[in-house]
Amino acid sequence: MTDREMLILAAKAGRVYIVPCTCSDPRFPFKFDPAVYKNEPGYTGHWNPLEHGAQALELASHTETCIEFGSCQESAPIVTCWPASEPEYKTSRGNFPDSRVATRRTIVESVAAAQLRYIEICGDD
Numbered sequence: 845m846t847d848r849e850m851l852i853l854a855a856k857a858g859r860v861y862i863v864p865c866t867c868s869d870p871r872f873p874f875k876f877d878p879a880v881y882k883n884e885p886g887y888t889g890h891w892n893p894l895e896h897g898a899q900a901l902e903l904a905s906h907t908e909t910c911i912e913f914g915s916c917q918e919s920a921p922i923v924t925c926w927p928a929s930e931p932e933y934k935t936s937r938g939n940f941p942d943s944r945v946a947t948r949r950t951i952v953e954s955v956a957a958a959q960l961r962y963i964e965i966c967g968d969d
């Protein structure tokens with residue numbers, strides 16, 4: 845799954861309304877849909893929870909994703925996430941390259957995996 849595909853699934857799971865961004869910055873393929881978020885401060889500009897910690901946290905909270913941090917063993921994951929609706933879609937990541945990057949990516953991956961599973965069972969709406 846590409847990052848782009850993963851972001852589309854994660855947005856759907858978090859009920860975030862996005863549209864492709866036309867600025868051509870490869871790190872930010874999407875932005876908040878301005879037609880939906882007309883007068884909502886904080887919901888303008890790019891949306892990419894792989895890059896933006898607050899957006900990742902909001903995605904985790906909207907999908908009731910459990911986030912577990914920490915390990916006293918170097919080889920063990922520093923972050924493990926699993927959405928409440930699909931606890932088997934647990935995703936873990938080590939402290940590489942950066943714990944903040946790892947945390948954001950783990951949240952998005954687990955939410956996207958759970959959403960893909962939901963679509964397989966219930967269909968896409």
Ligand SMILES: [Zn+2]
Nearest residue numbers: 865866867872
């Ligand atoms: Zn852009």
